[in-house]
Amino acid sequence: MSERDELRLISDWIPQGATVLDLGCGDGALLARLRDERAVTGYGLEIDQDNLAACFEKGVNVIEQDLDKGLGNFQSERFDYVIMTQALQAVLRPDAILDEMLRVGREAIITFPNFGYWRIRAYLGFKGRMPVSSALPYEWYDTPNIHLCTVADFQAHCRRNDIRIIERTVVNRQHRSGALTRLWPNFFGEIAVYRVTR
Amino acid sequence: MPESIPQDSVGLVQPRTLHVDQSLELECGRVLPAYDLVYETYGTLNADASNAVLICHALSGHHHAAGYHGPDDKRPGWWDNCIGPGKPIDTNRFFVVCPNNLGGCHGSSGPTSTNPETGQPWGPDFPMMTVKDWVKSQTRLADALGIAQWAAVVGGSLGGMQAMQWAIDFPERLRHSVVIAGAPKLSAQNIAFNEVARQSILTDPHFHGGRYYLHDTYPRQGLILARMVGHITYLSDDAMRMKFGRDLRSGRFHFGFDVEFQVESYLRHQGETFSRNFDANTYLLMTKALDYFDPAREYDHSLEKAMEQTRCNFLVMSFNSDWRFAPERSREIVNALVQAGRDVSYAEIDTPKGHDAFLLPIPEYTKLFSAYMGRVAGEVAAHV
Numbered sequence: 312m313s314e315r316d317e318l319r320l321i322s323d324w325i326p327q328g329a330t331v332l333d334l335g336c337g338d339g340a341l342l343a344r345l346r347d348e349r350a351v352t353g354y355g356l357e358i359d360q361d362n363l364a365a366c367f368e369k370g371v372n373v374i375e376q377d378l379d380k381g382l383g384n385f386q387s388e389r390f391d392y393v394i395m396t397q398a399l400q401a402v403l404r405p406d407a408i409l410d411e412m413l414r415v416g417r418e419a420i421i422t423f424p425n426f427g428y429w430r431i432r433a434y435l436g437f438k439g440r441m442p443v444s445s446a447l448p449y450e451w452y453d454t455p456n457i458h459l460c461t462v463a464d465f466q467a468h469c470r471r472n473d474i475r476i477i478e479r480t481v482v483n484r485q486h487r488s489g490a491l492t493r494l495w496p497n498f499f500g501e502i503a504v505y506r507v508t509r
Numbered sequence: 510m511p512e513s514i515p516q517d518s519v520g521l522v523q524p525r526t527l528h529v530d531q532s533l534e535l536e537c538g539r540v541l542p543a544y545d546l547v548y549e550t551y552g553t554l555n556a557d558a559s560n561a562v563l564i565c566h567a568l569s570g571h572h573h574a575a576g577y578h579g580p581d582d583k584r585p586g587w588w589d590n591c592i593g594p595g596k597p598i599d600t601n602r603f604f605v606v607c608p609n610n611l612g613g614c615h616g617s618s619g620p621t622s623t624n625p626e627t628g629q630p631w632g633p634d635f636p637m638m639t640v641k642d643w644v645k646s647q648t649r650l651a652d653a654l655g656i657a658q659w660a661a662v663v664g665g666s667l668g669g670m671q672a673m674q675w676a677i678d679f680p681e682r683l684r685h686s687v688v689i690a691g692a693p694k695l696s697a698q699n700i701a702f703n704e705v706a707r708q709s710i711l712t713d714p715h716f717h718g719g720r721y722y723l724h725d726t727y728p729r730q731g732l733i734l735a736r737m738v739g740h741i742t743y744l745s746d747d748a749m750r751m752k753f754g755r756d757l758r759s760g761r762f763h764f765g766f767d768v769e770f771q772v773e774s775y776l777r778h779q780g781e782t783f784s785r786n787f788d789a790n791t792y793l794l795m796t797k798a799l800d801y802f803d804p805a806r807e808y809d810h811s812l813e814k815a816m817e818q819t820r821c822n823f824l825v826m827s828f829n830s831d832w833r834f835a836p837e838r839s840r841e842i843v844n845a846l847v848q849a850g851r852d853v854s855y856a857e858i859d860t861p862k863g864h865d866a867f868l869l870p871i872p873e874y875t876k877l878f879s880a881y882m883g884r885v886a887g888e889v890a891a892h893v
């Protein structure tokens with residue numbers, strides 16, 4: 312799934328005029344899109360200087376803040392939505408950040424690469440090597456993705472921690488959510504997109 | 510001045526003076542019946558006066574922010590790194606205005622100017638100024654220049670505090686507030702350092718209760734000490750280690766109290782240069798303005814409530830080695846703005862240069878500052 316498809320998927324879930332906090336907002340593309348299409352207000356958090364500059368240029372509110380240090384500076388239920396795209400697997404404590412997202416926001420939207428995807432299973436199963444793919448383009452030694460999980464892992468975590476899944480979209484490589492991804496998402500889904508609440 | 514004026518310099522500039530006949534009611538309860546504001550401008554004001562940027566100066570600053578006054582100038586204005594063609598505050602796009610604050614000693618009404626009631630220098634009788642008073646006085650300059658709304662009000666340190674106060678007191682008169690290396694109020698430690706600086710001036714035998722002009726002298730030693738202690742707080746431990754380490758001037762110990770370490774030599778030099786160019790009464794007044802700054806005070810001590818008054822966009826920037834106004838202090842400002850639901854962006858620059866970093870050409874800082882001001886300029890263009 313391309314980044315643009317992912318942004319479209321997420322922005323379809325966000326109602327007009329919502330308040331949003333985007334964790335690891337990158338160059339601010341999602342926030343700019345939500346602002347222009349849905350009159351959404353909010354902030355992005357980011358630590359990369361080039362991304363900060365890109366957000367400044369777009370006129371997107373961005374705050375330099377390390378997600379691993381938590382969201383303690385934001386009051387509870389300050390936002391309608393807290394979004395984190397493709398970053399859950401890269402933080403020190405995904406469980407803690409998930410809790411924080413659901414404290415600061417009424418709902419959280421999370422996307423992550425599904426490590427249970429059949430190609431990844433095959434890569435590891437047949438090659439016996441750590442999977443490298445377009446969704447996971449790093450070698451084992453330099454990857455920022457330190458907490459990879461599968462669709463099944465994530466859902467088990469939600470069950471154990473009383474996190475309610477409102478909506479789920481699991482898509483394959485062709486950005487489609489077809490019969491196979493619906494039937495067996497943990498096998499045929501490459502990217503998982505969840506909307507959750509507590 | 511360098512042999513030829515650099516391409517990215519605003520070039521030769523001249524200060525101008527605005528005489529304001531309208532009285533200014535001050536926070537301390539006193540009234541300035543009339544006053545002068547000396548200021549410089551760079552760039553060209555556009556037809557609808559929408560491209561004006563106000564620069565607010567810090568403790569020892571003045572109106573000469575960029576360019577050169579003449580061929581004999583050794584150095585350009587104090588913020589020449591950030592103001593000029595192609596620089597973050599791009600004079601090809603903005604009309605830049607920088608006044609000297611009231612109470613200053615570079616041409617605006619202050620302790621060294623003449624008190625019309627006595628015909629003598631004001632000295633210690635010049636009224637105590639606050640950041641709020643300065644901002645109010647600056648609105649008169651904006652009026653005189655035909656600027657209803659600044660594209661941005663920008664400042665570092667005490668200048669950043671003025672940019673913040675502008676946003677709170679005159680929310681409709683600016684579109685962006687840029688607060689660099691600032692703080693929402695001084696800490697006890699900040700005030701303590703200021704008090705040491707003040708005491709060194711106040712106890713200098715040449716101070717004469719602030720009327721040293723009449724004795725044809727000035728509290729040189731007090732000013733030197735004040736600047737030395739101040740200067741330590743502007744640099745970081747790392748910056749001092751890198752710049753001086755424990756280097757000795759002559760390579761060996763002399764077992765005496767003359768200058769031995771390079772850092773001693775540097776501090777004395779800084780203090781002496783400063784004492785020749787700055788007025789002691791102004792220094793006292795400026796440090797008090799810093800101490801008094803606390804915009805939340807008017808709003809039940811809630812910075813969030815204070816920020817609810819604002820309407821503009823904010824850029825807040827800090828430097829990770831700044832311990833005078835550390836990044837945590839800038840984050841207090843950011844958090845209050847987020848709570849108030851205001852538009853704010855924040856960047857923390859990684860540099861060992863300490864508080865003084867806001868004056869320096871640090872690539873990462875320049876890049877982010879330029880990116881933000883580029884957006885401000887883009888809005889001006891769209892606005893026309």
